[in-house]
Amino acid sequence: MQRVAVVLFNLGGPDAPDSVRPFLENLFTDPAILRVPGFVRPWLGRFIAKRRTKAASENYAILGGRSPLLELTEEQAQNLQARLNEGGEAEYRSFIAMRYWHPMSDATARAVREWGPDRVLLLPLYPQFSTTTTGSSIIAWEEAAARAGLAVPTRILCCYHSDPSFAAGTAAAVRKAHDAARAGLAPEVPLRILFSAHGLPESIVKRGDPYQWQVEQTVAAVVGQLGIEGLDHAICYQSRVTPQKWIGPSTEAELERAAHDKAAVLVCPIAFVSEHSETLVELDVEYREEAERLGVPGYFRVPAQNSDPAFIRALRDLVLRTEADARPLCSFAGGRQCPKRFGDCPHARLKARARELA
Structure with missing residues (x-):
């Protein structure tokens, strides 16, 4: 039976009061977020993080000093894994890769490699694609997978905005x-x-x-x-x-x-x-x-979806459709959905990269 690792992308959040500052530093030093020259970004990103730490800490104090995002994402991952494995045609395991706090892509890529999948499917928990969210997570994952020596066929679901x-x-x-x-x-x-x-x-x-x-x-x-x-x-x-x-x-x-x-x-x-x-x-x-x-x-x-059964079913269907598509990059409908004026659509970038390599 084929093994498929489904990697869920999400933002991440601090897990303790002393995690707020480093979480913000990871966020504001991301080139996809702070678009300034590289030599300025580390200094400016840390400066912005320092300025925002007090207000952010006060917000997280309302939530008990930490973000609930990891636990909610783990619940989504577990429910999705259970639904995917109902069919028995492949063995699915869900993994979580947070962008700005643990577990981040390096640790997750190592865990995926140790499990030994036949292929990987990248599933953003961002319905709409942006270079600042899904785009940044894809770049981080590709770099982490290379460092981990994870070299198996990988498919990406870029968006499901109007699935x-x-x-x-x-x-x-x-x-x-x-x-x-x-x-x-x-x-x-x-x-x-x-x-x-x-x-x-x-x-x-x-x-x-x-x-x-x-x-x-x-x-x-x-x-x-x-x-x-x-x-x-x-x-x-x-x-x-x-x-x-x-x-x-x-x-x-x-x-x-x-x-x-x-x-x-x-x-x-x-x-x-x-x-x-x-x-x-x-x-x-x-x-x-x-x-x-x-x-x-x-x-x-209106509450967020969290592990609402209708949302988990939609994710399962999206995974199965992406699995059935031969393309390495898919939207919810298969091919590119964005009008041509959006040059940062990942399909446009993939096409441009192919032209460069040709």
Whole structure:
């Protein structure tokens, strides 16, 4: 029986108060995140991390001093592994590779090599591709696999932004939260869904990163699955961390607009599939307080997927379809999905690399 290692990519998070600073240093010294000349990046990244440590530590203190992301990702990995092994056609084992805190790619690549798979499948827990998330994780994995001497056929699933199963599972969670919020509001109070995604500097998108376009595709797919006539909804972006111009509108701006319109809001974290500080603190605490300060007549939130059975089924189906595809790089629909203007789509980069080698 063939052995398949499924490597789940995620961000990672500090596992103790004294891990916050090194976690932030790993984040802000990543070339995919801090796009400055290499000789400046280590110094500037550590400087930014130092400046942000106090605020980040306060956020993690609300969560008990650590991120819950590893445990939630482990649960997702275990559930996915169980579902994949129901068929018996291959033996699947799930592994986790975090980008900025343990277990990171080097340790995971060694563990995968020791297990001895026949092939590897890389599965991002980022539905939408960005050079700053999935792209960075792929680079880190390839370097780690080379260092570990892991040389087996590898397939990459780059994105599943509007995969029908993923969209349907997300829509079901949104519909449940929408119905509960609607029941708790007076009939005359309008309810607006805010699909909130992590932001990006505008310059990264202008250079060809497809993330914003893919977020829009996710929202369109979910709204289509909801089928609520006249649904009031908007896309917004949270978590700005640098002074440069970021894509918008911001979640703060949408809260201000809702207050002006006297509309309650239901916030859906559309680019996160696990609860962590940006949902449990930023959305549940900081933005809730801001909404109350602004006079928004109701503030509600859709939970992240975590190990929701519909999400795990969608991941299983994505893995099996990618396994059945002969291409080393696949989207949820097989080939490239991004319009040609997005030169940082991984399919475009793979094609450019092939031309260089030809």
